[in-house]
Amino acid sequence: MSNLRTMAKLVGNRQGVLLVSLWRRVLTPVCRAAFLTSAVHNGVLRLLADQPRTAEELALALGAPAEAGPRLRGWLDVGVELGELGRRGDRYRLRGRLSRALVRPGNEAVAASLEQMVSYQIPALLHAPAMIKDGRRLTLGDMDGEVTARASRVLEPFIEAAIERVVDRGRPVRLLDIGCGTGVYSRHAARLNPLLTGLAVDLQQDVADQAAANLARWGLADRVDTRRADLRELEPGEPFDLVMMHNNIYYFSEGERVAVLERARRLLAPGGRLLLTTSCRDGNVGLRILNLWFDLADFGGPLPHHHELLAQLEGAGFTEVQATRLMPGQAFRAFVGVNG
Ligand SMILES: C[S@@+](CC[C@H](N)C(=O)[O-])C[C@H]1O[C@@H](n2cnc3c(N)ncnc32)[C@H](O)[C@@H]1O
Structure with missing residues (x-):
């Protein structure tokens, strides 16, 4: 009942409608792109493609102490919420169509294109007006060759x-x-x-x-x-x-x-x-x-x-x-x- 009331309030509220539409059409894809980029870059997709693992096992495989597991879990749970990862008990695995496709042999260049776009090109889009105002320039070092x-x-x-x-x-x-x-x-x-x-x-x-x-x-x-x-x-x-x-x-x-x-x-x-x-x-x-x-x-x-x-x-x-x-x-x- 209270959910219905909240929905009714949102529908009657222009800001609420805009926020819901923003989340669905813009922010969720942005979060998905950022999560997948990070998971590719840090090798998490590869580790989970090999076998399901706990947050502690992943932390160790990434070179962090096992005690870092709970903090890593916060990040992994975003992947679960996005549908890119699945969790059974305390083990995470690949679940989403995109996360599974990005580690498939032959798709390495597509995975690198995602990383290039999110890590290097989107920041240019984000910072262009301020950079132009301040006269700041990108250098060859701002791109990973x-x-x-x-x-x-x-x-x-x-x-x-x-x-x-x-x-x-x-x-x-x-x-x-x-x-x-x-x-x-x-x-x-x-x-x-x-x-x-x-x-x-x-x-x-x-x-x-x-x-x-x-x-x-x-x-x-x-x-x-x-x-x-x-x-x-x-x-x-x-x-x-x-x-x-x-x-x-x-x-x-x-x-x-x-x-x-x-x-x-x-x-x-x-x-x-x-x-x-x-x-x-x-x-x-x-x-x-x-x-x-x-x-x-x-x-x-x-x-x-x-x-x-x-x-x-x-x-x-x-x-x-x-x-x-x-x-x-x-x-x-x-x-x-x-x-x-
Ligand atoms: C986008 S990458 C393309 C690499 C490769 N040709 C390909 O298509 O996969 C462009 C490359 O050109 C190189 N490059 C840029 N200016 C150059 C120059 N003056 N002399 C030699 N290489 C250069 C960069 O270092 C970079 O590795």
């Missing part, structure tokens, strides 16, 4: 299809992978052509180290050298037949893009090709927030408009410049240009 590299892998099938269109087969090819991230695209090119050798570079030391470890694990260390390097400082040496730049043109300011692309072109042999893939500015809300992040940063610049990038490639001396949409209906494109 390793999470970014893993999150970028959601685009892998589309980028791989673009690589398949440009890698020559059956003859030795020299590849340069600029901003190589995890190194997966060097691996893909190397698998397409067993005579391909190359160099994979990344600006960030930890990312380059991880790429080197990955390429060694994949048995490619003798074919692809990996090191930390800035494209802007790479000097022409033995020319490359193919230069790849995936998801990093916005790490360069708009004003320096022509010069950067020209430097990439000078590293190519005559007739060599550049394959550049990027999200463009005509995208969805996620891409608008990525664009905002780079607008707020003290390096790089906004996502390119695709027609501007085509003009910049021509300005850098590339010929036969073309852009292709890689995902139907999405603003993610491949740009190809020839040196010569």
Whole structure:
């Protein structure tokens, strides 16, 4: 009866209706996103996918003392309330569709995208007006290069299809992978052509180290050298037949893009090709927030408009410049240009 009375009061009260609608449509999804991000980041989903555990066992597995169990229980019970975790007795397990999907093999890049959005991009949305007012800027250190590299892998099938269109087969090819991230695209090119050798570079030391470890694990260390390097400082040496730049043109300011692309072109042999893939500015809300992040940063610049990038490639001396949409209906494109 008293519940009914409360409901009746809420329905008759505009603020109450707004609050209920806010909780249902906005705050619950935000809480779910924050809880899942934290559970992925701290390895809790993985631990619970292995076996149901008590809060004390989880605390120990996370490196906290078992006495921290009761406090961890408060956090776990939020997951239960959201329906992402279940609890039988004092043991927690995975229950929700999303929590179970995020630990499934093959979904690692989606899990990293969630973490990237919640931990790095939403804060930019939250703080943008104050940052603009105070003249504060984001730095490269405000982004976790390793999470970014893993999150970028959601685009892998589309980028791989673009690589398949440009890698020559059956003859030795020299590849340069600029901003190589995890190194997966060097691996893909190397698998397409067993005579391909190359160099994979990344600006960030930890990312380059991880790429080197990955390429060694994949048995490619003798074919692809990996090191930390800035494209802007790479000097022409033995020319490359193919230069790849995936998801990093916005790490360069708009004003320096022509010069950067020209430097990439000078590293190519005559007739060599550049394959550049990027999200463009005509995208969805996620891409608008990525664009905002780079607008707020003290390096790089906004996502390119695709027609501007085509003009910049021509300005850098590339010929036969073309852009292709890689995902139907999405603003993610491949740009190809020839040196010569
Ligand atoms: C979003 S990640 C993409 C990684 C990878 N290409 C992929 O698509 O998965 C962009 C990478 O470009 C690297 N990068 C940015 N500016 C660079 C520069 N001037 N020279 C070399 N690498 C750079 C960053 O360190 C970062 O790891």
